[in-house]
Amino acid sequence: FDDWASWGNDEWSYSKVLPYFQKAETDLDIKDDYHGTDGPLPISRKVGETWPVIQSAFHTACLQNGHDTTEDMNGVNPTGVGVVPMNNQNGVRMSTAITHLAPMRHRLNLTIRGNVFVRKILTQGGQVTGVEVESGGEVFTVESGKVVLSAGALKSPHILMLSGIGPKDQLEEFGIPVLQDTPGVGANLRNHPIAPISFKVKEGITLAPDASGVRIALRYTAKGSKESNDMMMTTSSVFNPFTGEDLPDRIGRISCVIELPAGAGFLRLASSDPTVQPRFDYRYFSHPEDMRRMRDGIRLAVKLLETDAYKDVSEFRMAPSDEILAGDDALDLWIRQTVGTARHVSGTCKIGPDSDPMAVVDQQCRVKGFLGLWVADSSVMPQVIRANANATAIMIGERVADWAA
Secondary structure, eight states, rough: OOOHHHHHHHGGGGHHHHHHHHOOOOOESSSTTTTBBEEEEEEEEGGGGGGOOOHHHHHHHHHHOOBOSSSSSSSOOEEEEEEEEBOEEETOOHHHHHIIGGGTTTOOOOOOOOOOEEEEEEEEETTTEEEEEHHHHHHHHEEEEEEOOOTTTHEEEEEEEETTTTOOHHHHHHTOOEEOOTTTTTTTOOOEEEEEEEEEOTTTOOOOGGGGSOOOEEOOOTTOOOOOOOEEEEEOBOTTTTOOOOOOTEEEEEEEEEEOOOOOBBBEOOSSSSSSSOEOOOOOOOSSSHHHHHHHHHHHHHHHHHHHHGGGTTTEEEEOOHHHTTTTHHHHHHHHHHHOOSOBBBBBTTTOOTOTTTTOTTOOBBBBBSSSEESSGGGGSSSSSSSHHHHHHHHHHHHHHHHOO
């Protein structure tokens, strides 16, 4: 967050966002200056005795490879291998629908409507007047002088463009009247690239369902990187999500994640029809530094799998093969064929100062050039964070709630 501030976003320094992280949580394990004690989200960590075998093996392998232990992945020094904090109680992920929205359903000034499709935001002379929506086959207007757009990093820019706020060339291409030429809408698409190595898990070791979740993670800095903790590794297993049973192949994984990718993608309109989804491309590995770090990360994951910690867990490595690992070109091709997304989409309506021509919202997440219009989701992040985006998205929502009140 101090990086965000250094780019001209003074309202987003760590000292200013920390109180909002604390406001959202009650950390059940750690009581210090970096964690909340009376927020609606319960945060806890699985103790060592409850770790599945493949999670425990990964933790031991990291230590055997010389990595440090971190007691708090959300603390002042998260470098090393440690337990991932979870907002999960009794097997239920405590979403904001449960912790924030459900207790407020009785309020007379709150109406919650499902199955309502937002077509566009309505404005007049730069002032928001409401939204055009569709429900039950009927298109109608909901009037309001304040609108907070929280549709996510793929749909928030889409709705803005359908409303006439976005890159002029795209709007004109599809016959959408241009209210404001804002080239940054849909640009700067960020996510975490993730690529797993796989191994055959020995018989007798339970894989499903508890072993599949991420319990342990390794944070480290890639060789030659200017950014600390720009990489992460986790381990998991593959099972049948419908039955909760192990699959015959008995697949385990060690996944490598680039936490701070240098490359960025884009989102573009595909039609003026609101029901037609936009096109997007993460452009993974468009920056050579990202491929170098992922390549090194895959080789590190293989090294972890070869430690003594896995001798009673892994029968053999399934992929990549020794032949692929032997050469950079072959490994790069395998990575491109294997890479997936960590589902932390962000950046497409980014915060920025007036000097940044690609900024979409100002320091208080107000859409530049309009009154009464905010964006409150991960699309406002100028760069994807070095973690799951859930807590940061909640923090953004808490801040905009104060500013828009």
